[in-house]
Amino acid sequence: MTALLDSLAKGFCGSNERAELLEAALQTGLPAARNEAWKYTSLRQLERRSFSAAPLQALTIDAALLANIPAPRLVFVNGRPSDAHSDLAGLDAGVQVRTLSATLKDAPDATRFLGRRFNRAEEIFAQLNAALADEGVLVQVEAGISSATPLHLVFVSAPDESDRAWHHRHFIELRRGASLGLVEHHLQSGDSAHLDNTLVHVHLAQDAVLSHARVQADSPRATSLLRTDAVLARDAQYRRIDLELGAALSRHELNVRLEGDNAKLVANGVLLGTGRRHIDTRLGIEHIARDTSAELVWRGVAANRSRVVFHGGINIREGADGTDANLSNKNLLLSADAEIDTQPTLVIDADEVKAAHGATVGQLDANALFYLRSRGVPAEQARAMLSAAFCHEPLAAVEGILTEKLARHLDQALQQAGMA
Numbered sequence: 001m002t003a004l005l006d007s008l009a010k011g012f013c014g015s016n017e018r019a020e021l022l023e024a025a026l027q028t029g030l031p032a033a034r035n036e037a038w039k040y041t042s043l044r045q046l047e048r049r050s051f052s053a054a055p056l057q058a059l060t061i062d063a064a065l066l067a068n069i070p071a072p073r074l075v076f077v078n079g080r081p082s083d084a085h086s087d088l089a090g091l092d093a094g095v096q097v098r099t100l101s102a103t104l105k106d107a108p109d110a111t112r113f114l115g116r117r118f119n120r121a122e123e124i125f126a127q128l129n130a131a132l133a134d135e136g137v138l139v140q141v142e143a144g145i146s147s148a149t150p151l152h153l154v155f156v157s158a159p160d161e162s163d164r165a166w167h168h169r170h171f172i173e174l175r176r177g178a179s180l181g182l183v184e185h186h187l188q189s190g191d192s193a194h195l196d197n198t199l200v201h202v203h204l205a206q207d208a209v210l211s212h213a214r215v216q217a218d219s220p221r222a223t224s225l226l227r228t229d230a231v232l233a234r235d236a237q238y239r240r241i242d243l244e245l246g247a248a249l250s251r252h253e254l255n256v257r258l259e260g261d262n263a264k265l266v267a268n269g270v271l272l273g274t275g276r277r278h279i280d281t282r283l284g285i286e287h288i289a290r291d292t293s294a295e296l297v298w299r300g301v302a303a304n305r306s307r308v309v310f311h312g313g314i315n316i317r318e319g320a321d322g323t324d325a326n327l328s329n330k331n332l333l334l335s336a337d338a339e340i341d342t343q344p345t346l347v348i349d350a351d352e353v354k355a356a357h358g359a360t361v362g363q364l365d366a367n368a369l370f371y372l373r374s375r376g377v378p379a380e381q382a383r384a385m386l387s388a389a390f391c392h393e394p395l396a397a398v399e400g401i402l403t404e405k406l407a408r409h410l411d412q413a414l415q416q417a418g419m420a
Helices: 003-010 016-028 100-106 108-115 121-132 366-374 379-397 401-416
Strands: 073-077 095-099 137-141 151-157 164-174 179-188 195-204 209-217 223-232 237-244 249-258 264-273 278-287 293-302 307-316 324-333 339-348 354-362
Touching: 003 016, 016 121, 095 100, 100 137, 100 164, 108 164, 121 164, 121 195, 121 223, 137 179, 164 179, 164 209, 179 401, 195 209, 195 237, 209 401, 223 237, 237 249, 237 278, 237 401, 249 264, 264 278, 264 307, 264 379, 264 401, 278 293, 278 324, 293 307, 293 339, 293 379, 307 324, 307 354, 324 339, 324 379, 339 354, 379 401
Parallel strands: 073 151, 137 164, 151 179, 164 195, 179 209, 195 223, 209 237, 223 249, 237 264, 249 278, 264 293, 278 307, 293 324, 307 339, 324 354
Antiparallel strands: 095 137
């Protein structure tokens, strides 16, 4: 057993059923490079590290870190909910937000989604989550409720006595005709080297609309492993954007099943690789019903000695006629020491569909650089302007106030990286 798995197992204190899940995960072990899903992301350094379980009480952090995040918000510090920094008073009627721990205590039958099993070897971190998750967020929006106020979920990492690990399980459910804006903030309060292993379930009923933004701006020594599984019913719409701006190793698996006719997905993202960061994003989009659509715009930038990995998988099942699916993954390689690996895949088993996918890796446009230089713009500033414009394109996934907030996050990250 590796040091990583041994340390995670020591923090276990669950039921016999979950003990069996943990034992199965330990038997599976960490995937090696021969596993296709982990081909470009090595776990050799991570497997040698040890983590202790997050304490039951949240640490105290400087409130100034949250100054620009309005209520309603639910804040976690090192994996634990912080009453001192949370404020849910402004929730719209019909929107319910609870922590997983409170739900397990008051209504254990309300968390049936915890019983899901994961059997494939590449799903090791989902298996560990199934055994170890003891905290998270449950968000439910009643049928017909249109919430005009975005809900902010804030996850802060802070230095502690040792490197901590936490395993969150979130459940986002919008019932028929409901709508919600949701923003995830993953932030740092000082330098820490924690492990965040999170699994998110998203269920959108008929005619539901979810606008979902996620900002990963964690510590440069942190490890973030996230899996999102979403299911869309008839006429449901899921619009999301992911900004990968922080952490030493971040991996996100976004799996979306369009199970209802005319379901629509817009999922965009920016992968900003700087320093020695490793960013891995995997999309698994399944078109199952008729007349579904998916628009996927992803932009990657690799500078310094970073590595950006992208896998964009689209599967159009038999009977999913009328599907319209488009994937665009463009990448900028800004350093000879950086690396970008991109793999778009498209499987079509239906008739009468429109589908396109493409990926490029290149450098900044020489003609555009020459144009700016000829107008008196210094070389470094010209490169920064073009890089910033390249990264801002995916922000169209969400509209209004969310776009403005995300643009500020992105601009700040680009400035810190010397790209703006």
